[in-house]
Amino acid sequence: MTREDIKIYVLDSLAGRMTCREFVEIVTDYLEGSMTFWERIRFHLHLGLCFGCRVYLRQMKQAIHTLGRLPQEPVPPAVREQLLERFRNTSLHRPW
Amino acid sequence: MRQVAATVAGQVDISIEQELFGGSQARSSAPEEIGLLERLRQGDEAAFASLVDRHHGALLRLAMAYVSDRSIAEEVVQETWMGVLEGVDRFEGRSSLKTWIFRILTNKAKTRGVRESRHVSFSPLAASQENPEEPAVDPTRFQTTGHWAGYWVSYPQPWDENTPEKLLLSQEGTTFLEQAIEALPGKLRQIIVMRDVEGLSSDEACNILGISETNQRVLLHRARSRVRKALEKYLEGGVRPA
Numbered sequence: 001m002t003r004e005d006i007k008i009y010v011l012d013s014l015a016g017r018m019t020c021r022e023f024v025e026i027v028t029d030y031l032e033g034s035m036t037f038w039e040r041i042r043f044h045l046h047l048g049l050c051f052g053c054r055v056y057l058r059q060m061k062q063a064i065h066t067l068g069r070l071p072q073e074p075v076p077p078a079v080r081e082q083l084l085e086r087f088r089n090t091s092l093h094r095p096w
Numbered sequence: 097m098r099q100v101a102a103t104v105a106g107q108v109d110i111s112i113e114q115e116l117f118g119g120s121q122a123r124s125s126a127p128e129e130i131g132l133l134e135r136l137r138q139g140d141e142a143a144f145a146s147l148v149d150r151h152h153g154a155l156l157r158l159a160m161a162y163v164s165d166r167s168i169a170e171e172v173v174q175e176t177w178m179g180v181l182e183g184v185d186r187f188e189g190r191s192s193l194k195t196w197i198f199r200i201l202t203n204k205a206k207t208r209g210v211r212e213s214r215h216v217s218f219s220p221l222a223a224s225q226e227n228p229e230e231p232a233v234d235p236t237r238f239q240t241t242g243h244w245a246g247y248w249v250s251y252p253q254p255w256d257e258n259t260p261e262k263l264l265l266s267q268e269g270t271t272f273l274e275q276a277i278e279a280l281p282g283k284l285r286q287i288i289v290m291r292d293v294e295g296l297s298s299d300e301a302c303n304i305l306g307i308s309e310t311n312q313r314v315l316l317h318r319a320r321s322r323v324r325k326a327l328e329k330y331l332e333g334g335v336r337p338a
Contacts, residue, residue: 019245019246019247020238020246020247020248021231021233021235021238021246021247022246024231024232024233024321025231025232025317027232027317028313028316028317028320028321029313029317032298032313032316034309034313050247050248051251052247052248052251052252053248055251055252055253055254056233056252058254058255059252059254059255059324059327059328060320060324062255062259062260063320063323063324063327064292064320065260066259066260066263066264066273066327067273067277067288067292067293067323068292068293068295069260069264070264070270070273070274070293071264071270072152072153072154072157073152073153073156073157074153075148075149075152075153079152079170079174080145080148080149080152082174083144083148083174083177084141084144084145084148086177086178087144087181088141090181090182
């Protein structure tokens with residue numbers, strides 16, 4: 001038995017065969033914490049045995065992390081001034 | 097959270113975990129927000145200015161996910177601010193202030209979007225939104241026959257540990273990512289902006305969009321998969337922003 005054969009044997013018998021193709025479709029369920037206990041076990045087993053899917057999960061996390069750090073466009077000064085002007089004209093505004 | 101800081105790899109990892117797994121519950125208003133609200137209700141202009149500074153960019157980004165035209169999006173954001181001022185006395189702080197403002201925006205944007213759609217022809221992008229079977233990864237990347245059917249043909253290439261920082265430090269990288277978001281069809285774009293760019297919880301996003309948790313997750317999955325795919329092309333293949 002080669003190393004790869006052992007690997008696939010473990011995958012098949014323990015994890016119920018999860019392919020990489022299946023893995024990439026349930027990554028979000030995993031990250032969202034919406035898996036059942038057994039789904040999570042299967043996911044982790046595949047993850048532990050598959051380098052490609054470890055990379056994939058990592059890329060997904062990096063992508064999400066990058067999205068969360070996108071800089072915001074600053075408010076254009078004219079727009080800001082216009083909004084504050086409108087604020088002054090509302091009933092909320094009490095100049096004192 | 098939004099500052100682009102040079103962080104060592106280990107720390108990035110921890111912060112990613114925290115961001116992904118922390119705070120999936122709907123949040124009520126933070127004490128700091130309540131203070132701001134109180135000042136706003138009392139007519140404090142500086143409080144309003146601070147609210148505008150803090151959220152205007154996010155509102156514009158979200159508005160753009162509803163209406164195609166930038167000038168219309170800007171109007172929607174203005175209307176939203178007026179809505180905030182009109183409604184501030186009724187806001188009870190059961191959701192976070194941001195969620196509440198986002199909800200006002202989506203209502204204004206939807207009204208506007210419906211009006212606009214009468215003039216806009218059906219776009220091919222809207223059609224691709226309807227494919228529920230869209231795979232996260234190009235099927236040709238997986239083997240089709242033999243013992244390893246369904247496994248990678250060749251593994252994805254690991255990205256540099258500091259990918260988020262590196263991408264965002266360059267104007268080109270930021271532009272590319274913005275364009276990847278813009279290329280998403282409406283619903284996918286709305287969900288990814290709310291969840292991943294603005295950091296709303298799934299409860300908050302479901303609430304604003306009026307969709308089920310499962311539906312939300314399916315949309316988010318497709319949106320994230322497309323963005324990852326785009327980034328992969330950019331990082332490995334030298335695709336450049338248009």
